[in-house]
Amino acid sequence: MSAAATRANVAALIPCYYEEKQIREVATRTRAQLDTVLVVDDGSVDRTSDEARAAGVDVIKHERNQGKGAAIKTGLRELTSRSGIEWILILDGDGQHLPEEIPHFFEEANRTGAEMIVGSRMDDTRKMPFVRKLTNLTMSGLISSIIGQRVPDSQCGFRMFRRDLAAAFLDVQSSNFDFESEMLVIAARRGVKIAAAKVSTVYGDEVSKIHPVRDTIRFIKLLQRLRRETRSTSSAPGPSSPAGT
Template structure:
């Protein structure tokens, strides 16, 4: 079984190296593909230095486009989607791979431990959870998690990968409606917390909009 780790990255030069090195330490991983989605920093250089194969976009097209490029270049039977900023916690992807390798799931979603930082008011997560339940009759606790793994065959039922933060929500709905088994897996991972400052509010505003668009697209197709 070949496992491809796919990492979309935008201006993650100071974080992506440790993430790649940790993922490379996982025995099951066969290849790591980073898509530098138009970064203005040294993301590409640091990714290559850490041992990843790098695809570079000339400008920032968004997360969905980055994942499309990575999927097209991958060769694995199992695909692992990983954010660039999880650092040494990337070794936890073995917990996502194992249930698929054992035939217990077709898609796994990482469920992070509760954060000590108050990062938001739950609006985006609440919208995502309700949307997934109403459109796919599936209850999930971590609807926004970008850390997930899936069998390549699941790609056959996925619709368009949203360009922004709605990509995971759309992916979950499509896989569930396609009859694939989805399992949430507790992991000891951490990534960037935006907090409740102005950057955090702006980030969550974009998230809310992107999730709403992904839900509206799938509502129109129901």
């Protein structure tokens, strides 16, 4: 049985890139919720790492930008090498995710027994730009159909999962924003129950790092690959029947 999520056994992972304006506050507020907080600076050349360290949290910095997925993998390798951590929670460093809502993930995990909980902003989308809302609904519908579980906001990077899943995520092919979608597929293929935790829709003056054309193409390629893999698995011959049956 999974250990109940608590502030002592949940570690926060904050991947970020050029977030010197927000990261100290985000890290400080996250540290108020959890004992372990790790920031992975994905090759920023501003003061992102310095500001994170000023919040009193651990920091790993990539020498060059490798993509959000790569930053998450770096954090997972580090956190799974530490003892006492049972869960890993990921949130963005730009202020779009409220650290004060971390307890929502605890509650959902402990209530449902799910091994992965993904934030959902879709209960109140009044503050969400129309294009973002449409994109989230479309992509979430596609991902949900592939994994056979309903994930209302598959594009939300605010999520928590059991430590045991981290090793599987390290093998994910994607290394950019499509990595977060593939995490859901990997989890579902392992028979993991995925639940949703209600979180707020927060948009400030931050500039989205999602490239509308490039990352959409990556997502389409991901879907095509996942469908090929699904067809290949479903068409694979089963075990031979015993003689005489």
